[in-house]
Amino acid sequence: MRYDAAHIEVLEGREAVRKRPGMYVGSTGERGLYHLVLGVVDRAVGEVLAARAGSVDVTLTADGGVRVADDGEGGGGPYSPDLEAQLTSFQFGFGPPGRRTVVIAPFSMGLFVANALSSRLTVEVWGEGTRWVKEYARGVEVEQPDTVGPLTGGVGSATGSGTTISFWPDTEIFETTWCSFPVLAERFRQLAFLNRGLAISLTDERPADGVRRVLFQFPDGVRDFVAAIDAETGACPHSDVFGFEREDERMAGTMEVALLWGYSRRAQIRGFANSLATHEGGTHLDGFREGVMDAVTAFARELELPGASDLDACADRIVEGLTAVVSVKLDQPEYLGATRTLLGNTDVRVCIAEAVREHLGSWFEEQPERGADIVARIVRDISQD
CATH class of the missing domain: 3.30.230.10 (Ribosomal Protein S5; domain 2)
Incomplete structure (x- = not known):
């Protein structure tokens, strides 16, 4: 069989990520799952270190999802075009490095990869008394932005602003979608030691005997x-x-x-x-x-x-x-x-x-x-x- 240019398949965007997930998160096993989670946490931690937010809350939900919330400015209002771009393309979120750039995981390709490798992802940005919501399924938008009333119970509800990204790692991609509470807790503890002033919490809603939560913040670094x-x-x-x-x-x-x-x-x-x-x-x-x-x-x-x-x-x-x-x-x-x-x-x-x-x-x-x-x-x- 003759092989020529006609046999070359060029994949771009979400199709490329889903076809070769290991290239973007390291593996489709447990290690890749943590890289996926940490890639989303990376954005929220960056908001805190840039003084645009004060705290980060990460929750392992009972239905197998992960919720990452910060109490930042939400992009300056209820609609965040930069955040939307980070979720839908590679070209955003990879600006020049700086000393405030925290490398949370060796393989961290940001929100776009997390969106493409999640069966479902929702983003909520609230500020100025309103909430902007968008939902994706395996990286494809399934709902138009919806502006509703004030959000209660979120990390930013006390300050009136914030961003929450909830996602469910795709079982078609990953060998396991179970995140270990101790593994994530140890990495977040380490981040809090290394970044004085960072407050980051981890909550696990999955245990049958009740919710468990830890908060890490170390004033002496x-x-x-x-x-x-x-x-x-x-x-x-x-x-x-x-x-x-x-x-x-x-x-x-x-x-x-x-x-x-x-x-x-x-x-x-x-x-x-x-x-x-x-x-x-x-x-x-x-x-x-x-x-x-x-x-x-x-x-x-x-x-x-x-x-x-x-x-x-x-x-x-x-x-x-x-x-x-x-x-x-x-x-x-x-x-x-x-x-x-x-x-x-x-x-x-x-x-x-x-x-x-x-x-x-x-x-x-x-x-x-x-x-x-x-x-x-x-x-x-x-x-x-």
Whole structure:
């Protein structure tokens, strides 16, 4: 059989998404389902971080749907053409990245993909005392906008404005449409740690024994994150969490760092770039380790501790026992690989190393007894091995 251009099938828009869903959400299994959900949550979280909304509510409904609501301005009125465009085309919602761009999932193609891969999706935008409603079935509009009276009971009902997107993942596409409450709760908890001021709740209406709900909001950001990690492990008997924030034009972004020294030799150092976990590491974690090593080595020499001269040869041992979170938010994050789990921005390493060296060195000077205890223990442990 001869194969030529006539055999090439060109798919566009929703047909392309439904034909090859794995290209847009990663898989048709459980992982792809979560990417679909997080792609909708991404829009609402972005509204909060852009100061256009104050909170996000996510609900797993009893009939297998997911409802994502925010109390934002609803696009400035009851009708939102930008929101409608995001639901019906690829070209919207992919503007230039910035440090406020939160990467909630490695595969996140926005509302258009969620609409195409849902058996049903409804969007409600309310403001100025009215409500705009539109409904889609597998990405195709089934109802014209309808303006009705005030909406009660929604996230935005108290403020008079907001947006709610409800959708039902398509059973023709996904192997499972059951979302795990613990899995989503852990990701939302993480987002709240990494974005101070973000209030995000998760409600599950499915259990037969009653509705369950959790709310995440952490005023101290990554300091709270480090304290929570430490509390979970029970590795450290004290609560001296050191942390700082800094903006650096050289890396076109901001950094937020917190750390805690424990008494075990197991380090727990977690890195994030624009709120996405960088499991493979990257330049931000390289810079962090370098800065910690420099600060500890300098303070040990200042104290004239026996064995301080040996630290250079055992620099990697200095971070043992550390619990730390290193979060950067960059205008132009450069991820190495399609999964975005390895950060490659070269300027980030230098900037973070310098900041950690300066801030941690100052903390040692301001807390001489605590600093001497930490550094002396590090030197002693290395010398004894």
